[in-house]
Amino acid sequence: MKQMFAALALGSVFVGVPAFADAEVGKPAPAFTLKDESGKEHSLSQYKGKVVVLEWTNPECPFVKRHYEADTMANTLKGFDAKKVVWLAVDSTAHNTPDKSADWKKKEGISYPVLQDASGATGKAYGAKTTPHMYVIDAEGVVRYAGAIDDDPRGKNAKKVNHVQTAVDAVLNGQPVPASTTTPYGCSVKYKS
Amino acid sequence: MRQRVSKRLALVGGIGMWWVAAVAHAALPPTAVASGAPDEGDPRVEASLLVDATQVKPGDTFRVGVRFRLDPGWHIYWKNPGDSGLETDVAWDTPGTTVGPLQWPFPNTFRTPDGFIVTHGYDGEVLLFAQARASEQATGSLSLSAGINALVCEVHCIPADLMLTRSIPVGPQTLVDAETAPLFDTARSQVPRPVADTGHKAVLELDSKQLSPGQEFSGTVTVTSVNGAPVPTAEKDFFVAERIPGVAKVSLTQTAPGRYALKGKTEPDAPQGEPRLKGVLRLGAAASGFQPLEVDLPMVPFAAAQAAAPATPVVKAPSIKDSLAAVKPVASAAPAESSLGLGMALLFALLGGALLNLMPCVFPVLALKAYGFTRMVRQEQGRVGAHAAAYAGGIVASMLVLAGAVLAVRAGGAGVGWGFQFQEPLFVAAVCAVLVAFSLNLFGVFNVGLDGTSLAGKVDQSHGLMHSAGEGVLAVVLATPCSAPLLGTAVGFAFAAGPFTVLAVFTALGLGLALPFCLLVLVPGLAQKLPKPGAWMERFKQVLGFALLGTAVWLVSVMGGLAGVDGMTRLLAFLVAVSLATWVYGQSQLQEGGRKWASVTVAALVLGGSGVAALRFDDAAPAAHGALASPSSTMALAAPWSEEAVASALAAGKPVFIDFTADWCLTCKFNERTVLARDEVRNAFLEHQVAFFVGDWTRRDARITAKLAEHGRAGVPMYLVMSPGAPDKPEVLSELLTVDSVVDSVKRAAECSKSRHQDGAKVVCSAAFPRP
Numbered sequence: 001m002k003q004m005f006a007a008l009a010l011g012s013v014f015v016g017v018p019a020f021a022d023a024e025v026g027k028p029a030p031a032f033t034l035k036d037e038s039g040k041e042h043s044l045s046q047y048k049g050k051v052v053v054l055e056w057t058n059p060e061c062p063f064v065k066r067h068y069e070a071d072t073m074a075n076t077l078k079g080f081d082a083k084k085v086v087w088l089a090v091d092s093t094a095h096n097t098p099d100k101s102a103d104w105k106k107k108e109g110i111s112y113p114v115l116q117d118a119s120g121a122t123g124k125a126y127g128a129k130t131t132p133h134m135y136v137i138d139a140e141g142v143v144r145y146a147g148a149i150d151d152d153p154r155g156k157n158a159k160k161v162n163h164v165q166t167a168v169d170a171v172l173n174g175q176p177v178p179a180s181t182t183t184p185y186g187c188s189v190k191y192k193s
Numbered sequence: 194m195r196q197r198v199s200k201r202l203a204l205v206g207g208i209g210m211w212w213v214a215a216v217a218h219a220a221l222p223p224t225a226v227a228s229g230a231p232d233e234g235d236p237r238v239e240a241s242l243l244v245d246a247t248q249v250k251p252g253d254t255f256r257v258g259v260r261f262r263l264d265p266g267w268h269i270y271w272k273n274p275g276d277s278g279l280e281t282d283v284a285w286d287t288p289g290t291t292v293g294p295l296q297w298p299f300p301n302t303f304r305t306p307d308g309f310i311v312t313h314g315y316d317g318e319v320l321l322f323a324q325a326r327a328s329e330q331a332t333g334s335l336s337l338s339a340g341i342n343a344l345v346c347e348v349h350c351i352p353a354d355l356m357l358t359r360s361i362p363v364g365p366q367t368l369v370d371a372e373t374a375p376l377f378d379t380a381r382s383q384v385p386r387p388v389a390d391t392g393h394k395a396v397l398e399l400d401s402k403q404l405s406p407g408q409e410f411s412g413t414v415t416v417t418s419v420n421g422a423p424v425p426t427a428e429k430d431f432f433v434a435e436r437i438p439g440v441a442k443v444s445l446t447q448t449a450p451g452r453y454a455l456k457g458k459t460e461p462d463a464p465q466g467e468p469r470l471k472g473v474l475r476l477g478a479a480a481s482g483f484q485p486l487e488v489d490l491p492m493v494p495f496a497a498a499q500a501a502a503p504a505t506p507v508v509k510a511p512s513i514k515d516s517l518a519a520v521k522p523v524a525s526a527a528p529a530e531s532s533l534g535l536g537m538a539l540l541f542a543l544l545g546g547a548l549l550n551l552m553p554c555v556f557p558v559l560a561l562k563a564y565g566f567t568r569m570v571r572q573e574q575g576r577v578g579a580h581a582a583a584y585a586g587g588i589v590a591s592m593l594v595l596a597g598a599v600l601a602v603r604a605g606g607a608g609v610g611w612g613f614q615f616q617e618p619l620f621v622a623a624v625c626a627v628l629v630a631f632s633l634n635l636f637g638v639f640n641v642g643l644d645g646t647s648l649a650g651k652v653d654q655s656h657g658l659m660h661s662a663g664e665g666v667l668a669v670v671l672a673t674p675c676s677a678p679l680l681g682t683a684v685g686f687a688f689a690a691g692p693f694t695v696l697a698v699f700t701a702l703g704l705g706l707a708l709p710f711c712l713l714v715l716v717p718g719l720a721q722k723l724p725k726p727g728a729w730m731e732r733f734k735q736v737l738g739f740a741l742l743g744t745a746v747w748l749v750s751v752m753g754g755l756a757g758v759d760g761m762t763r764l765l766a767f768l769v770a771v772s773l774a775t776w777v778y779g780q781s782q783l784q785e786g787g788r789k790w791a792s793v794t795v796a797a798l799v800l801g802g803s804g805v806a807a808l809r810f811d812d813a814a815p816a817a818h819g820a821l822a823s824p825s826s827t828m829a830l831a832a833p834w835s836e837e838a839v840a841s842a843l844a845a846g847k848p849v850f851i852d853f854t855a856d857w858c859l860t861c862k863f864n865e866r867t868v869l870a871r872d873e874v875r876n877a878f879l880e881h882q883v884a885f886f887v888g889d890w891t892r893r894d895a896r897i898t899a900k901l902a903e904h905g906r907a908g909v910p911m912y913l914v915m916s917p918g919a920p921d922k923p924e925v926l927s928e929l930l931t932v933d934s935v936v937d938s939v940k941r942a943a944e945c946s947k948s949r950h951q952d953g954a955k956v957v958c959s960a961a962f963p964r965p
Contacts (some may be wrong), residue, residue, distance in 0.1 A: 025407070025462070026407060026460065026461050060349060061350065062344075062350060062351060062352050062884065063350075080812045105496075117631055124309060129276040129277050129309075129310050130276070130277040134801040153279055153280075154279070154342055156280070171649065176462075177462075179462070180460075180461055180462045181441065181460045181461055181462065183436065184277070185277075185278075185279055186279075187275060187277060187278075187280070187344075187346065187349065187350040188276065188277035188305065188346070188350075189277070189310065190348060190349070191305060191307065191309060191310070192768070193306040193307040193311075
């Protein structure tokens with residue numbers, strides 16, 4: 001019967017299609033070991049027991065520029081207990097160099113390390129698509145939030161909801177994260193290809 | 194040569210378009226053009242505010258739009274930008290003019306070289322436009338402003354914030370701008386239109402009955418053309434989804450023209466409710482022209498959110514109740530059925546199977562069996578039991594084959610129902626051929642098995658048993674289109690449950706079908722009451738042959754519904770060839786040696802050759818809506834069923850009667866002729882302003898399969914009565930209609946709505962339509 005064969009053929013097609021990857025909310029975060037702009041190594045595993053915020057960044061992206069002009073990241077970090085929360089920026093831009101990151105850190109007065117991922121391996125393991133693209137990982141190493149920094153893609157709202165702030169607060173208080181996945185906005189990550 | 198001409202034409206056309214665009218551009222006031230996204234001082238986008246009229250009459254409609262022209266390699270984004278980027282935003286400020294929603298031509302898809310990041314938008318040039326309407330009070334001129342916020346990207350991205358302003362004079366007449374109107378028309382032709390407006394029908398069938406947070410899901414989207422024209426193949430990047438709340442990813446892959454495999458994944462914290470698959474689909478090819486369609490199809494509901502999901506999953510064999518709950522996410526129809534246990538389902542299946550013997554499809558086989566039986570009782574007393582067992586075995590075996598097919602198709606993700614094999618033209622043709630051959634056998638054109646020729650003494654007993662088993666198979670094959678009372682419930686139950694239940698229910702069904710015949714054997718003395726064999730038997734045998742031909746006529750009409758007049762003609766030609774082949778074969782039985790084999794070879798060649806030549810049925814042939822075409826009065830009121838039509842009828846305060854039917858379903862036809870076509874029913878429908886819909890399941894229709902499953906059914910007929918006062922609680926009528934049952938339920942449905950309409954506070958509905 002034609003219909004049946006078609007259905008069976010279709011079934012086998014499905015088996016052959018790979019599953020969607022990416023860091024997923026509710027699943028363990030992909031492990032990584034990356035050097036920062038000063039050459040110091042950072043592994044996700046060394047921060048076990050703390051909440052880790054990952055910020056995909058690219059200083060050349062207008063959305064990133066806008067957020068650094070407004071001090072969005074610094075102001076968000078300020079609200080957290082430094083003993084419990086670690087903030088790591090990750091730059092997966094293919095043509096980025098440690099020197100560029102160091103200059104940027106100095107210019108913006110950034111206190112956290114800027115991890116060098118020019119190969120893009122970590123960015124792709126997380127499924128980071130935009131700059132900024134934010135992830136919150138809890139003390140057990142489980143992804144609890146993935147998405148945008150806030151609900152204001154155009155940077156025009158007087159009142160914004162800072163999703164990372166909300167997520168970290170919820171994780172620290174042992175509460176479920178209200179909107180654990182949002183659509184990130186911004187420039188695409190300029191991966192090596 | 195031809196190619197060169199068309200190239201030249203394209204060039205001329207291109208120049209023409211450029212000229213039109215250039216003129217349109219030149220006529221613009223300077224405030225209506227702006228450039229932005231400076232890349233080291235070089236702007237990457239130019240935007241202009243276009244209007245398709247040079248003067249507008251108060252109250253008239255016109256079109257306004259923003260044309261973006263981008264440097265090579267640069268693009269802006271569609272309303273769902275994809276993995277990155279930002280929706281292009283046009284904010285209108287148009288005092289005295291109302292502007293409708295922005296119209297988006299079908300977007301291009303952009304991929305990074307490694308394919309990791311996929312976005313949707315426009316490069317080159319695009320006109321995003323909207324319908325506008327001047328106020329009745331407009332005087333002087335209308336001021337039009339558009340604030341644009343766009344992200345312009347190549348490899349890197351530059352935001353563009355632009356403001357465009359112009360005005361347009363108000364006058365006694367709306368004057369179309371001959372230079373810009375064609376630009377709007379071109380853009381309009383690229384904007385996807387709702388599927389229904391394009392003469393197509395789209396159906397989404399998901400493989401699961403509900404969506405769970407963070408889970409992958411799959412399904413099938415089928416697009417058919419209402420007028421029967423083939424659905425063109427789609428090219429790469431033919432589908433772009435909108436953002437769907439709760440759904441993280443969704444993609445379509447073309448498996449055949451008009452058929453697409455859907456894969457997707459829900460977000461980890463999926464919302465409540467039922468999401469809709471929204472997006473744009475583009476049929477056709479660049480060379481022959483695209484047809485963009487807007488898809489908006491209901492998916493399945495999200496599973497109820499679990500408070501604090503348990504860490505350790507409880508492994509538990511799914512109970513029958515769970516399975517039923519899964520097939521009926523909305524606890525709407527026939528709540529009594531949902532408590533149906535396996536025991537009851539088996540009993541229903543057994544009784545239903547037994548009742549099938551009385552249905553017009555199976556009766557000829559039973560009569561045939563009874564005829565053979567009377568002769569056997571006299572001739573081979575000892576073997577009666579064996580023949581009965583072979584007959585029952587044939588029935589049960591073919592039921593199990595059917596169950597296996599159901600399971601296989603279901604595992605493959607397609608929705609099936611009772612009688613689904615009659616939606617396949619080749620199957621119908623094969624059954625028809627068997628019927629004709631069988632009847633010719635009864636006429637004595639050739640002989641098979643037990644009725645041995647000159648070797649009557651040496652009856653091949655195993656062959657005789659095969660004959661009985663074959664009759665069992667035929668009984669099953671013919672029984673499927675006849676849905677007896679109780680059967681719908683039992684089979685619906687089986688389809689909703691696990692593989693074991695499917696097999697058990699089909700076995701019970703088979704035993705039920707074999708039961709009356711077996712009773713003749715098992716009850717002593719009953720067989721003795723059968724008439725004595727004699728010359729009457731030969732006559733009776735031939736009469737039965739005509740009964741089988743009658744059944745074949747019905748199948749030919751089924752083929753008409755599946756494959757049109759052409760299909761019917763092909764089938765009839767094939768049947769003539771089958772008759773010829775059996776006749777040649779019959780002749781061979783009188784011959785010996787080489788001549789005999791030559792004849793058999795000729796018969797096989799005639800059969801095979803005609804089969805290959807004739808049995809090509811076009812699936813896309815127009816569906817004959819037998820029910821709609823029937824001349825009877827009530828049926829003439831019917832409209833084709835669709836969820837949207839039902840919803841709008843209910844919204845208009847009309848009670849709804851839905852007849853799910855198929856041309857090959859004799860019970861359906863019986864109900865339509867003897868009940869629905871009656872004047873009492875017609876008058877009741879007219880009196881209560883009933884909206885009457887017919888869902889035709891003659892051919893595969895995933896929407897109807899899903900609708901049947903929603904009410905625990907796996908086959909037609911199914912009759913739903915819905916009240917506008919309680920649209921969520923349809924009444925499911927019995928498979929065997931009576932005039933009273935139809936008239937009463939329609940009246941109840943109407944009254945429930947009436948009391949609600951007259952006095953919103955007091956809703957008085959009967960038990961069948963509990964107050965909403």
